[in-house]
Amino acid sequence: EFPESPIAQQFHQRGLPVLMDFLPFWVAEFVHRMFFTLLPFFAIAYPIILSLPSYRLRRVQSKLNRIYGELKFFExxxxxxxxxxxxxxxxxxxAGMxxxxxxxxxxxxxxxxxxxxxxxxxxxxxxxxxxxxxxxGRESAI
Known part of the structure; x- marks a missing residue:
């Protein structure tokens, strides 16, 4: 008896890919494998992408605070x-500020x-x- 290939073992364990009903076999299998390959990437990338707007807000807030500091020293x-x-x-x-x-x-x-x-x-x-x-100075020092 010949040894069973890893692909055949995977087919017997999992059955047909779910996408097989909608796509050709090779596309369905490729998408199925890429899903498990790319899932860790998206698990890391998603929080990073979510933090970008708050990063931009913090940078603008920092610039505004810097101008506020200049105004305070000017006063x-x-x-x-x-x-x-x-x-x-x-x-x-x-006017420059x-x-x-x-x-x-x-x-x-x-x-x-x-x-x-x-x-x-x-x-x-x-x-x-x-x-x-x-x-x-009297009003801003309060």
Whole structure:
């Protein structure tokens, strides 16, 4: 008696591939084998693909926080060493911060933080234009 081939043993153990009703044998068998080969790949790739949107959100959040930090230090500098002659320079600094904020591509989930940053920049700009540089640090330090 001849030894049974591994393919024949597999056929006797599992029967016909399920896809055999819809596809030719060789295609059904190929898909069946690839399913078990690619399943571990998808088990690893799926969580990675899901984490990409949150990664993008964290990057944008980091950039927004960096601009917030610059704004905070700018306000502290105004409290310590405000010079009315440098008002155009101060306004240009704020305009640069706003330009950097506007250059960001912000996902919808971070849009509230984005608009809060823009309104904070606008608040500082309006306080400078009114000549109220003293209120900047007191309100933000609370």
């Amino acid at each position: 502290n500098d105004l409290l310590v060493s405000y010079d009315p002659k440098k008002l155009p320079e101060y306004l240009e600094t704020l 706003e330009r950097r904020a506007l250059a960001l591509k912000v996902p919808k989930r971070a849009s509230s933080d984005f608009y809060t940053l823009r309104s904070s920049i606008d608040y500082v700009r309006n306080a400078l234009n009114r000549g109220d540089h003293q209120i900047l």
